[in-house]
Amino acid sequence: MPQHVAIIMDGNGRWAKQRGLPRLAGHKQGVDTAQNVVEIFIKYKIFYLTLYAFSTENWNRPKREINGIFKILEKGLDQGIKFAQDNGIRICHLGKPDGLPLRLQEIVKRGLELTQNNERITVSLAFNYGGRDEIIEAVRNLISDGISPPQINERIFRQYLHTGDIPDPDLIIRTGGEMRLSNFLIWQSAYAEIYFTPVLWPDFGKKELDEALAAYSQRQRRFGSLPPE
Numbered sequence: 225m226p227q228h229v230a231i232i233m234d235g236n237g238r239w240a241k242q243r244g245l246p247r248l249a250g251h252k253q254g255v256d257t258a259q260n261v262v263e264i265f266i267k268y269k270i271f272y273l274t275l276y277a278f279s280t281e282n283w284n285r286p287k288r289e290i291n292g293i294f295k296i297l298e299k300g301l302d303q304g305i306k307f308a309q310d311n312g313i314r315i316c317h318l319g320k321p322d323g324l325p326l327r328l329q330e331i332v333k334r335g336l337e338l339t340q341n342n343e344r345i346t347v348s349l350a351f352n353y354g355g356r357d358e359i360i361e362a363v364r365n366l367i368s369d370g371i372s373p374p375q376i377n378e379r380i381f382r383q384y385l386h387t388g389d390i391p392d393p394d395l396i397i398r399t400g401g402e403m404r405l406s407n408f409l410i411w412q413s414a415y416a417e418i419y420f421t422p423v424l425w426p427d428f429g430k431k432e433l434d435e436a437l438a439a440y441s442q443r444q445r446r447f448g449s450l451p452p453e
Contacts, residue, residue, distance in 0.1 A: 235424030312344030
């Protein structure tokens with residue numbers, strides 16, 4: 225089993241379109257799927273899960289859809305905090321709170337505070353997140369803190385990333401059939417195994433997760449070295 229799995233949850237809009245529904249109906253179903261997947265991860269004792277919910281590039285979508293997504297996230301997080309408390313889940317947020325609706329910022333802050341000591345599983349929610357933006361922000365903060373170039377190494381640099389206390393993902397899953405990382409965990413994914421599935425995110429469940437984990441178990445991770453004789 226991997227220690228950390230990250231998922232690019234893609235295909236909500238297409239799922240809704242196939243059913244003649246508005247795109248926001250797909251995003252709503254996507255939030256329900258996310259909670260179901262968290263429950264499976266708890267049972268499988270995979271200790272870190274990261275979900276890519278809203279990227280810095282998603283601001284280019286129609287304003288009505290963006291506002292609808294944030295409303296869905298607000299409701300989902302509000303309900304999810306109690307679920308997290310009841311199930312020992314630590315909630316983390318990857319991304320900038322700046323620019324998010326104040327109500328959503330308040331819910332995120334409350335979730336982080338109430339669950340910070342939970343240890344069963346860490347669920348990181350990446351919204352208003354971009355991998356390049358994260359790296360640039362880390363560089364700015366290094367300079368601001370007066371870290372001199374000779375002091376900078378991978379250990380120091382990773383402390384300035386949003387995932388500072390979270391291990392790098394072992395497995396990245398992308399649903400929806402697209403085969404790219406879309407600016408997700410650029411630094412952290414250096415040696416992650418990547419699994420693509422055509423299944424749209426709202427249809428992703430235990431069967432699809434089992435297939436991804438089975439594929440992962442058959443891969444040989446060498447991290448640049450040669451396999452043993």
